[in-house]
Amino acid sequence: MRYGKQYMxxxxxxxxxxxxxxxxxxxxxxxxxxxxxxxxxxxxxxxxLGRTTPTRWDTRALFDYENPVxxxxxxGLNFRNPIGLAAGFDKNxxxxxxxxxxxxxxxxxxxxxxxxxxGNSGKRLTRLAKSNAIVVNYGLANDGVEAIAKRLESAKLxxxxxxxxxxxxSPQTGTLAAAVEDCQKSYDRLKNVGxxxxxxxxxxxxxxxxxxxxxxxxxxxxxxxNTIPTKKPxxxxxxxxxxxxxxxxxxxxxxxxHVTGIICTNVTKPRNNPKILDRNVxxxxxxxxxxxxxxxxxxxxxxxxxxxxxxxxxGCGGVFTAEDAYRKIKLGATLIQLxxxxxxxxxxxxxxxNAGLVQLLEKDGFDSIDQAIGIGHN
Ligand SMILES: Cc1cc2nc3c(=O)[nH]c(=O)nc-3n(C[C@H](O)[C@H](O)[C@H](O)COP(=O)(O)O)c2cc1C
Numbered sequence: 001m002r003y004g005k006q007y008m009x010x011x012x013x014x015x016x017x018x019x020x021x022x023x024x025x026x027x028x029x030x031x032x033x034x035x036x037x038x039x040x041x042x043x044x045x046x047x048x049l050g051r052t053t054p055t056r057w058d059t060r061a062l063f064d065y066e067n068p069v070x071x072x073x074x075x076g077l078n079f080r081n082p083i084g085l086a087a088g089f090d091k092n093x094x095x096x097x098x099x100x101x102x103x104x105x106x107x108x109x110x111x112x113x114x115x116x117x118x119g120n121s122g123k124r125l126t127r128l129a130k131s132n133a134i135v136v137n138y139g140l141a142n143d144g145v146e147a148i149a150k151r152l153e154s155a156k157l158x159x160x161x162x163x164x165x166x167x168x169x170s171p172q173t174g175t176l177a178a179a180v181e182d183c184q185k186s187y188d189r190l191k192n193v194g195x196x197x198x199x200x201x202x203x204x205x206x207x208x209x210x211x212x213x214x215x216x217x218x219x220x221x222x223x224x225x226n227t228i229p230t231k232k233p234x235x236x237x238x239x240x241x242x243x244x245x246x247x248x249x250x251x252x253x254x255x256x257x258h259v260t261g262i263i264c265t266n267v268t269k270p271r272n273n274p275k276i277l278d279r280n281v282x283x284x285x286x287x288x289x290x291x292x293x294x295x296x297x298x299x300x301x302x303x304x305x306x307x308x309x310x311x312x313x314x315g316c317g318g319v320f321t322a323e324d325a326y327r328k329i330k331l332g333a334t335l336i337q338l339x340x341x342x343x344x345x346x347x348x349x350x351x352x353x354n355a356g357l358v359q360l361l362e363k364d365g366f367d368s369i370d371q372a373i374g375i376g377h378n
Contacts, residue, residue: 082329108163116142187225
């Protein structure tokens with residue numbers, strides 16, 4: 001494992017054993033099988049483990065890590081640690097009962113669209129093993145807002161759960177009016193479900209191609225959803241593939257509306273990224289993991305410099321270790337999200353990152369995360 005050394009150094013013997021077992025037993029098997037099949041199997045296992053109190057407790061005993069140093073209250077929500085599950089792993093709210101036991105401080109469900117959609121055809125997940133990345137081409141596959149809202153309403157949500165909303169992936173949402181109406185309906189259905197809402201502006205694998213990354217479309221969307229009364233904070237999830245000038249224009253619009261934070265970032269599209277070390281990268285789909293990490297980090301720092309603390313920044317992209325998470329915090333992130341690091345290293349990664357963060361904060365003489373946010377990192 002290229003990122004293994006630091007990771008193994010930070011962690012307890014129990015977590016080290018789990019990491020070893022994942023790397024030498026589970027992963028070699030998983031990585032010979034189709035990634036989408038394994039993803040679905042993991043959701044089935046997570047769903048089963050979440051059903052009973054003893055299985056939740058056992059999972060917690062294996063994976064969870066707690067330390068008050070990691071606690072934060074943000075926009076009125078209590079986060080017991082800053083590490084969240086990014087949108088796309090639990091699209092349909094199937095494993096909400098087990099995620100707290102795995103050690104997450106929060107999690108984002110979706111992306112959710114008004115209508116259910118089976119997703120793009122063909123291979124939708126491809127591992128880029130040398131690059132520590134995944135090519136994602138689901139195209140917003142999900143069960144639709146009504147089914148997912150019902151599932152969330154019937155669950156006991158033990159940590160803050162965000163609901164990530166995107167326009168239904170269909171040529172019928174190709175006009176501004178139709179796309180906004182589609183998102184508005186999902187937003188309205190979810191206005192009292194979960195702890196925060198993310199407007200996913202940046203799914204790269206859809207027929208309409210990130211329309212809300214355009215200033216006039218974003219303004220109409222924000223104006224519309226801001227008419228719906230809700231206490232839930234709103235986050236915007238950005239693409240890493242636009243110039244800083246373009247992002248500034250979007251955020252100058254966002255500043256005028258009820259927008260609490262920015263998620264930096266979604267997956268990246270260009271295939272000439274020097275972090276791609278694999279050959280035969282599929283032509284379609286966005287790339288996660290170490291390929292997007294630096295783009296995400298640069299955008300976090302830029303937004304922090306340009307907009308100071310107007311927006312809470314959620315750092316997302318290529319977080320595998322406590323060092324990776326801490327770098328994002330020092331660049332300006334208050335919260336962190338991940339998926340790919342967990343897929344490459346196993347579920348104990350979450351507790352290991354949290355334990356490692358406590359050590360890194362202590363080493364720098366900080367009593368809490370907020371003292372490290374935005375102090376800068378080379
Ligand atoms: C399997 C998979 C599915 C994803 N689906 C979504 C999605 O539906 N909505 C979304 O906003 N981001 C989605 N993403 C992007 C992630 O939320 C995240 O922004 C990106 O993968 C970078 O984080 P990571 O490097 O830790 O994976 C997906 C990523 C992966 C790996």
